[in-house]
Amino acid sequence: xxxxxxxxxxxxxxxxxxxxxxxxxxxxxxxxxxxxxxxxxxxxxxxxxxxxxxxxxxxxxxxxxxxxxxxxxxxxxxxxxxxxxxxxxxxxxxxxxxxxxxxxxxxxxxxxxxxxxxxxxxxxxxxxxxxxxxxxxxxxxxxxxxxxxxxxxxxxxxxxxxxxxxxxxxxxxxxxxxxxxxxxxxxxxxxxxxxxxxxxxxxxxxxxxxxxxxxxxxxxxxxxxxxxxxxxxxxxxxxxxxxxxxxxxxxxx
Amino acid sequence: xxxxxxxxxxxxxxxxxxxxxxxxxxxxxxxxxxxxxxxxxxxxxxxxxxxxxxxxxxxxxxxxxxxxxxxxxxxxxxxxxxxxxxxxxxxxxxxxxxxxxxxxxxxxxxxxxxxxxxxxxxxxxxxxxxxxxxxxxxxxxxxxxxxxxxxxxxxxxxxxxxxxxxxxxxxxxxxxxxxxxxxxxxxxxxxxxxxxxxxxxxxxxxxxxxxxxxxxxxxxxxxxxxxxxxxxxxxxxxxxxxxxxxxxxxxxxxxxxxxxxxxxxxxxxxxxxxxxxxxxxxxxxxxxxxxxxxxxxxxxxxxxxxxxxxxxxxxxxxxxxxxxxxxxxxxxxxxxxxxxxxxxxxxxxxxxxxxxxxxxxxxxxxxxxxxxxxxxxxxxxxxxxxxxxxxxxxxxxxxxxxxxxxxxxxxxxxxxxxxxxxxxxxxxxxxxxxxxxxxxxxxxxxxxxxxxxxxxxxxxxxxxxxxxxxxxxxxxxxxxxxxxxxxxxxxxxxxx
Numbered sequence: 150x151x152x153x154x155x156x157x158x159x160x161x162x163x164x165x166x167x168x169x170x171x172x173x174x175x176x177x178x179x180x181x182x183x184x185x186x187x188x189x190x191x192x193x194x195x196x197x198x199x200x201x202x203x204x205x206x207x208x209x210x211x212x213x214x215x216x217x218x219x220x221x222x223x224x225x226x227x228x229x230x231x232x233x234x235x236x237x238x239x240x241x242x243x244x245x246x247x248x249x250x251x252x253x254x255x256x257x258x259x260x261x262x263x264x265x266x267x268x269x270x271x272x273x274x275x276x277x278x279x280x281x282x283x284x285x286x287x288x289x290x291x292x293x294x295x296x297x298x299x300x301x302x303x304x305x306x307x308x309x310x311x312x313x314x315x316x317x318x319x320x321x322x323x324x325x326x327x328x329x330x331x332x333x334x335x336x337x338x339x340x341x342x343x344x345x346x347x348x349x350x351x352x353x354x355x356x357x358x359x360x361x362x363x364x365x366x367x368x369x370x371x372x373x374x375x376x377x378x379x380x381x382x383x384x385x386x387x388x389x390x391x392x393x394x395x396x397x398x399x400x401x402x
Numbered sequence: 403x404x405x406x407x408x409x410x411x412x413x414x415x416x417x418x419x420x421x422x423x424x425x426x427x428x429x430x431x432x433x434x435x436x437x438x439x440x441x442x443x444x445x446x447x448x449x450x451x452x453x454x455x456x457x458x459x460x461x462x463x464x465x466x467x468x469x470x471x472x473x474x475x476x477x478x479x480x481x482x483x484x485x486x487x488x489x490x491x492x493x494x495x496x497x498x499x500x501x502x503x504x505x506x507x508x509x510x511x512x513x514x515x516x517x518x519x520x521x522x523x524x525x526x527x528x529x530x531x532x533x534x535x536x537x538x539x540x541x542x543x544x545x546x547x548x549x550x551x552x553x554x555x556x557x558x559x560x561x562x563x564x565x566x567x568x569x570x571x572x573x574x575x576x577x578x579x580x581x582x583x584x585x586x587x588x589x590x591x592x593x594x595x596x597x598x599x600x601x602x603x604x605x606x607x608x609x610x611x612x613x614x615x616x617x618x619x620x621x622x623x624x625x626x627x628x629x630x631x632x633x634x635x636x637x638x639x640x641x642x643x644x645x646x647x648x649x650x651x652x653x654x655x656x657x658x659x660x661x662x663x664x665x666x667x668x669x670x671x672x673x674x675x676x677x678x679x680x681x682x683x684x685x686x687x688x689x690x691x692x693x694x695x696x697x698x699x700x701x702x703x704x705x706x707x708x709x710x711x712x713x714x715x716x717x718x719x720x721x722x723x724x725x726x727x728x729x730x731x732x733x734x735x736x737x738x739x740x741x742x743x744x745x746x747x748x749x750x751x752x753x754x755x756x757x758x759x760x761x762x763x764x765x766x767x768x769x770x771x772x773x774x775x776x777x778x779x780x781x782x783x784x785x786x787x788x789x790x791x792x793x794x795x796x797x798x799x800x801x802x803x804x805x806x807x808x809x810x811x812x813x814x815x816x817x818x819x820x821x822x823x824x825x826x827x828x829x830x831x832x833x834x835x836x837x838x839x840x841x842x843x844x845x846x847x848x849x850x851x852x853x854x855x856x857x858x859x860x861x862x863x864x865x866x867x868x869x870x871x872x873x874x875x876x877x878x879x880x881x882x883x884x885x886x887x888x889x890x891x892x893x894x895x896x897x898x
Contacts, residue, residue: 255639256640258638288739386727
């Protein structure tokens with residue numbers, strides 16, 4: 150007994166089988182403007198399509214703000230279109246198998262692409278090896294989110310040591326940034342008078358770069374006793390370091 | 403249009419031939435001693451510092467101190483002239499930390515060394531062409547006879563030498579020199595053929611302007627890079643080349659330590675096509691004292707500095723307005739992403755007594771004679787031919803497009819009927835901006851200029867005063883792709 154296909158069954162089959170291979174394999178290539186997001190590179194998206202003989206490739210320029218066109222870049226086909234801003238799409242029907250390259254003549258460095266055309270059912274021809282030119286290195290830097298920044302960071306004083314010397318003391322310290330370091334000596338609750346550059350002062354001060362340094366302080370009356378060494382620092386913006394205190398015992402015979 | 407010199411090639415070819423390992427993996431191998439690769443004589447990249455530098459992104463802004471181009475020393479001085487000898491050649495330079503970038507350079511250096519000249523004293527440059535293709539030198543903004551102006555067809559053959567003579571009989575100004583060989587200058591300038599030429603006059607010396615270390619030239623350019631550290635050029639005859647990295651004096655968004663004093667910053671936009679809108683910090687007030695053609699009559703207070711391709715600005719910035727320890731970013735508000743941060747100023751304590759002052763009055767401009775002619779120049783894009791045209795014409799070296807008379811002034815109206823701004827530049831003379839159709843004169847329009855921005859759809863009237871010399875000069879758009887390869891350049895013959 151012969152079975153007959155009913156109408157609904159035919160409809161299902163029609164839906165399953167593509168209406169036409171050529172139509173289903175048509176391809177569209179979009180022109181993309183260079184923006185910060187893509188490193189200012191004007192591009193084709195995609196830059197390579199594979200179609201079968203008889204298919205149509207369409208180049209779309211919708212949404213672009215720069216001038217673009219599309220033209221043939223290989224000798225095996227002819228295509229030229231006028232450059233324009235968001236110009237009308239350009240279509241071309243490929244009737245012979247082969248590899249066809251296209252280019253935007255306004256941006257020939259970055260906007261190049263390939264159309265690979267094969268016979269229906271055949272493997273597409275092998276694409277030529279990719280261009281092995283230098284690889285671009287986009288700058289990933291973001292715009293800074295500030296314009297003026299005050300220095301509010303305190304300088305840090307670390308590794309503070311004090312040793313007694315003849316007629317005075319040597320204070321070693323490490324400072325985290327360029328700062329003016331001040332050393333004061335206290336004995337029995339009173340600040341010891343120091344000699345700096347021939348003058349009598351209550352504090353020894355000097356500007357130091359970031360790093361480890363040594364400051365020598367001298368007193369005309371350097372006597373035995375318990376001393377408190379107070380080291381402070383202040384950077385150019387006026388930020389003060391936390392003071393560092395060290396005890397120093399001086400024995401003089 | 404003249405064809406591009408077929409011998410031209412990017413300096414990357416030379417780099418590949420000369421030193422393929424310098425920026426590649428081989429450097430690491432040589433450093434680790436794993437291979438028997440010979441260390442390159444004179445190489446300074448195979449160091450621990452270079453390796454450390456590569457571990458971080460070389461594009462990180464504010465990592466490098468602002469380099470200052472060296473000042474060129476004359477090889478000989480006579481009673482009336484300083485004589486320089488220079489060779490334009492290939493070279494290597496470190497733009498991205500840890501990478502050696504092949505460039506073209508005057509004496510192999512990028513940016514080119516600064517020439518400091520005195521008004522009234524001649525400068526002679528014996529320019530040798532050490533490249534494999536034609537080149538020449540145009541002193542941008544200079545009033546030199548046409549044979550020394552770097553006309554696009556006046557070229558120095560490879561291996562030949564030409565003597566440029568700059569009379570410097572003009573007011574002091576921030577000038578610059580660059581290649582002007584037709585068809586290739588957009589690439590040769592991109593690969594490094596540019597430098598500053600600072601012309602000083604007695605008027606300037608008599609003012610208490612910041613000098614020496616407080617007078618800083620800033621050559622601002624945009625570039626793009628390849629993974630191997632070489633410069634990447636992408637041709638775009640529409641918007642021109644736009645790079646994603648801002649260089650100042652050849653360093654990626656550098657930092658500069660400044661004392662709390664008045665600084666004189668000489669800004670030059672040496673980019674192929676990029677236009678900058680610059681702001682110090684949040685729009686700190688600066689004082690513009692000069693433009694393309696030298697000092698203004700009196701300073702102009704500005705918060706945003708518009709700088710189109712090839713334009714110069716001379717500004718005074720008072721960093722004593724900031725507290726010590728403050729960091730101030732010079733921003734390009736016309737940019738986005740990586741093209742916003744131009745450089746950073748780090749304000750330090752101290753500076754001592756500052757003898758510099760913001761002058762109240764500076765130059766005195768003599769009245770310009772009444773214009774003798776009026777010319778309209780319509781700027782358009784011709785899509786079918788991919789040409790930028792002026793009055794429907796493109797560059798033709800055999801055609802003279804106008805003949806102004808020496809000693810007269812004219813009214814030139816730039817009528818921009820295209821979709822983008824064009825910075826229009828006239829060789830051999832300076833002009834005053836007279837009117838803009840769309841607005842009042844911009845703050846940057848004052849003083850003598852040699853480049854004027856003409857926005858899309860705008861009409862800008864300028865008054866050139868033809869005082870220089872008779873002969874052939876060109877005028878063109880200073881977006882280099884437009885003038886070099888898309889034809890946006892015409893020429894005039896100044897007659898007696």
